[in-house]
Amino acid sequence: MNRRTSMLFVNSACYLYLIVCCAILLLPFTVTLIRSVSIAQPDGSVVFSFSPYNEIVQSFWPKINLSLSIALITIGIDTLVGVPAAYALVRYDFKGKKALFSFINGVWYVPGVCYAMALVLAYYFVYKFFLGFWGYVAAYSCGFLFLMLLTCMVAFRHFDPRYEEAARCLGAGRLRSFLHVILPLIGPGVTAGILLTFVLSFNEFVTALLLAGPTRLMTAPLRVYSDIRMYGVRETVAAEATVLQLISLIVVILYLKFVGTRYLRGVILV
Amino acid sequence: MTRVKTQNITKRYETVAAVDRVNLEAEDRKFVTLLGPSGCGKSTTLKIIAGLIYPDEGWVYFDDKNVTELPPDKRNIGFVFQRIALFPHMNVRKNIAFGLRMRHRLREDIERKIKEVLEIVHMEGFENRMPSQLSGGQAQRIEIARVLATDPDVLLFDEPLSNIDAKLRDELKYEIRRIQRETGKTMIYVTHDQAEAFAISDKIYVMNNGVVEQIGTPVELYVNPVTPFVASFIGSNNFLKGRVLDLNPSTKVARVSSGEMEMRAPYSNGLRIDDQVLVCIRPEDISVIGEAERSKYSNVVQGKIDESVFAGLLTRINVDVKGITLKIDVQGSDRFSYLNAKGKEVLLGFNKCSLIAGATEIPA
Numbered sequence: 001m002n003r004r005t006s007m008l009f010v011n012s013a014c015y016l017y018l019i020v021c022c023a024i025l026l027l028p029f030t031v032t033l034i035r036s037v038s039i040a041q042p043d044g045s046v047v048f049s050f051s052p053y054n055e056i057v058q059s060f061w062p063k064i065n066l067s068l069s070i071a072l073i074t075i076g077i078d079t080l081v082g083v084p085a086a087y088a089l090v091r092y093d094f095k096g097k098k099a100l101f102s103f104i105n106g107v108w109y110v111p112g113v114c115y116a117m118a119l120v121l122a123y124y125f126v127y128k129f130f131l132g133f134w135g136y137v138a139a140y141s142c143g144f145l146f147l148m149l150l151t152c153m154v155a156f157r158h159f160d161p162r163y164e165e166a167a168r169c170l171g172a173g174r175l176r177s178f179l180h181v182i183l184p185l186i187g188p189g190v191t192a193g194i195l196l197t198f199v200l201s202f203n204e205f206v207t208a209l210l211l212a213g214p215t216r217l218m219t220a221p222l223r224v225y226s227d228i229r230m231y232g233v234r235e236t237v238a239a240e241a242t243v244l245q246l247i248s249l250i251v252v253i254l255y256l257k258f259v260g261t262r263y264l265r266g267v268i269l270v
Numbered sequence: 271m272t273r274v275k276t277q278n279i280t281k282r283y284e285t286v287a288a289v290d291r292v293n294l295e296a297e298d299r300k301f302v303t304l305l306g307p308s309g310c311g312k313s314t315t316l317k318i319i320a321g322l323i324y325p326d327e328g329w330v331y332f333d334d335k336n337v338t339e340l341p342p343d344k345r346n347i348g349f350v351f352q353r354i355a356l357f358p359h360m361n362v363r364k365n366i367a368f369g370l371r372m373r374h375r376l377r378e379d380i381e382r383k384i385k386e387v388l389e390i391v392h393m394e395g396f397e398n399r400m401p402s403q404l405s406g407g408q409a410q411r412i413e414i415a416r417v418l419a420t421d422p423d424v425l426l427f428d429e430p431l432s433n434i435d436a437k438l439r440d441e442l443k444y445e446i447r448r449i450q451r452e453t454g455k456t457m458i459y460v461t462h463d464q465a466e467a468f469a470i471s472d473k474i475y476v477m478n479n480g481v482v483e484q485i486g487t488p489v490e491l492y493v494n495p496v497t498p499f500v501a502s503f504i505g506s507n508n509f510l511k512g513r514v515l516d517l518n519p520s521t522k523v524a525r526v527s528s529g530e531m532e533m534r535a536p537y538s539n540g541l542r543i544d545d546q547v548l549v550c551i552r553p554e555d556i557s558v559i560g561e562a563e564r565s566k567y568s569n570v571v572q573g574k575i576d577e578s579v580f581a582g583l584l585t586r587i588n589v590d591v592k593g594i595t596l597k598i599d600v601q602g603s604d605r606f607s608y609l610n611a612k613g614k615e616v617l618l619g620f621n622k623c624s625l626i627a628g629a630t631e632i633p634a
Binding site: 160163173184185253 | 417420
């Protein structure tokens with residue numbers, strides 16, 4: 001085999017590998033999409049139609065709305081708390097710093113169902129006002145804070161303090177140097193934190209399952225789960241699952257296009 | 271314009287004093303340099319003056335105002351960093367405008383000032399470039415323009431040329447000096463490069479291990495080093511351990527012995543007979559002479575050439591004088607005469623040498 005043929009062989013193998021990876025990743029989405037538009041007829045034949053999507057609009061949209069609202073408020077809280085906390089954890093040395101970080105990180109190592117159960121106990125029996133919508137927000141904000149913290153800490157560790165020092169020497173106070181210089185330059189870290197928090201809080205299901213118990217307030221993923229249990233994998237349930245996946249995907253793509261890349265552009269120029 | 275003064279500033283990291291009771295004074299419109307090897311505390315001193323590091327002890331004054339407690343943004347300083355610190359997400363115009371925006375200047379003022387400072391650093395037409403599109407030298411000029419735009423009372427430079435190639439460094443150091451003269455600002459400049467410090471400074475503070483070893487003009491430091499460190503750090507020197515044999519108070523000349531060698535050297539008050547001294551003789555101050563020239567030199571010794579190394583502008587020869595090796599730099603057309611002169615007997619004469627009293631160890 002000559003060099004040209006072997007290169008061709010290697011390239012083809014690489015492409016094949018990529019196609020297989022994409023197929024595996026896209027398979028669940030594709031299967032769900034096909035199922036959502038395949039309507040079985042009484043005579044055994046299958047008709048392709050988008051009518052299941054019409055059927056779910058009325059009942060499923062409020063759940064999507066609820067999930068989006070919870071995810072957005074969670075992102076807001078985690079950004080406001082996580083970014084300054086990450087800055088403090090990277091920049092300043094204080095007693096108990098490692099213990100604090102381990103404690104915040106600890107949530108990640110607790111099985112989801114145990115965390116959810118602890119929240120139900122705490123919210124229901126101790127903090128009764130934290131039920132329903134704000135219960136979800138509180139649970140997700142605490143549960144996913146470490147994601148924002150970790151991604152921002154990595155960004156702060158790579159952030160050269162001389163930019164902040166330069167801003168301070170040019171007359172910017174702490175807040176203005178943070179807003180005008182630090183924040184744009186740690187953009188990728190914050191972007192990654194926001195995206196992870198969105199994807200996880202929008203699609204979260206285990207904690208929601210237990211938290212919804214006392215209040216019956218259903219998020220979109222919980223509604224899909226509940227419908228599967230009640231009706232099996234019907235076309236309307238598949239349509240709900242497809243909508244859920246599409247919204248996640250569209251939000252991520254739009255965010256990266258209009259917000260994420262702006263920050264990334266700044267940093268690539270470093 | 272502003273006079274900068276520090277009083278006993280000290281900064282410790284754990285038990286090590288990075289800066290130990292440093293007293294510095296930069297007069298109005300003067301170019302003051304902190305010179306020393308890496309880790310000697312010069313950058314820490316500069317950052318304390320800027321307010322970027324808070325001292326454990328001591329005070330910083332701008333004119334007669336104690337600014338120790340003021341944050342950097344309230345000191346009206348300009349700080350140029352060792353590594354380029356232009357904001358990478360802003361173009362040149364926005365970088366220069368940053369300090370002015372922080373001072374709430376009007377848009378027209380900002381535009382006028384951007385033009386003005388770009389002219390000063392000869393960088394007109396670069397307004398829309400991003401920092402990544404600038405070379406090292408261009409970026410450093412823009413950084414200087416950025417600090418000049420805010421019209422600071424004091425300009426602080428932390429080894430701004432250390433990451434720039436030699437040719438450009440040479441050009442930029444004179445540029446910085448020119449800017450200082452044109453703007454009349456008080457400047458404090460940190461460097462480890464003595465040639466750079468000598469070329470641009472009015473006054474130099476030589477630092478070592480967190481303390482100031484000597485303060486003086488470039489000529490004073492070169493001619494009269496007062497500590498072994500300064501003598502070894504600035505230029506090249508022959509160090510000989512010696513003992514004072516005799517003192518002549520009228521001519522202020524001491525007779526000193528080192529091994530079998532005897533020399534005459536000027537001294538200052540405080541030296542006594544039998545004191546241990548370190549004799550410093552610069553290689554460029556020693557000449558290879560003929561018998562007829564003996565009378566022109568206060569010190570004449572005979573030796574044998576051990577080694578000669580041609581270094582372009584000069585030839586460095588090592589001469590063995592009664593068991594002591596003296597380094598000699600031969601310049602001019604004579605430098606070619608000693609390329610293969612090993613073993614040759616030569617007569618050496620020198621008038622200039624300095625004594626460091628109390629020093630018994632030859633610096634590394």
